[in-house]
Amino acid sequence: MNSDLKREIIFDNYKEPMNKGLVEDESYLKANTKSDSCIDNLDFMMKIEDGIVKDIRFDGEACAISTSAASIMIRSFIGKSVEEVKNILENYVAMIEEKEYNSELLGELNVYDEISKQPNRKNCALLPMQAVEKMLNSLK
Template sequence: MANSLLNDPEILRELIMDHYQYPHNHKLTEDESYASVHMASDSCIDDITVQSKIRDGVIEDIRFDGVACTISTASTSMMTDLLKGKKVEEAKDIIGNYFGMIDAKEYDPDVLEEAVAFKNVYRQANRIKCATIGWKAISQMIEESEKDA
């Protein structure tokens, strides 16, 4: 892997804790040009809203807020960092690799950067929902944006 620090479990653990305690892009906007997805029905617990602004094939902005566990919060926070500013095609490749990792299939760790912190989640089947909640939200919004286009 390009960045060997991302092989160190201590560092990965710190990353998750840090994104949980100080989540990035953690503020919703009133701007109506944003698409919005509320993810609350999948489980009893997590309740998050993800917003995005996708224009001309580029994800210009992603934001989120809500009540959720460390895995949901940190994985969504990292997702916003990773996909913000990306072209939709690039984003789809990253998302595909992320879901590959979560499903314990082949994936390219380099494109996932910090999000490789969730590489072991597949071992705790009940937490897969947590690690994918924000990623599913952005996937939905990308799909919608492509329908509109």
């Protein structure tokens, strides 16, 4: 993917993020994610039925990278099984941390494959995933 296309995908997801805005529904799992090193602060909620992710929503204040990553992540995860989501999540984190990963699993999330060149933005790209991880861990 060339860098113009990556930038375009990130920008579109920042300007019009998918599923921004929370709903009142007790059947959703919930998690907040923020970091000590930046000022992003996002709330997530996720609905799982029969081991399938039915919906993820988010809201809050965050930079272009965190917001777009939340949006792309949500699009990638909805409809997948919990196991599939865990697998994507693992590979995505490996990509951001510059470890070995399977890019074929990541689809649009590959737009962040060069984010490690900006170390202070790695955290922004990881925040939404950390929220999903928290919510999945709460299932145990």
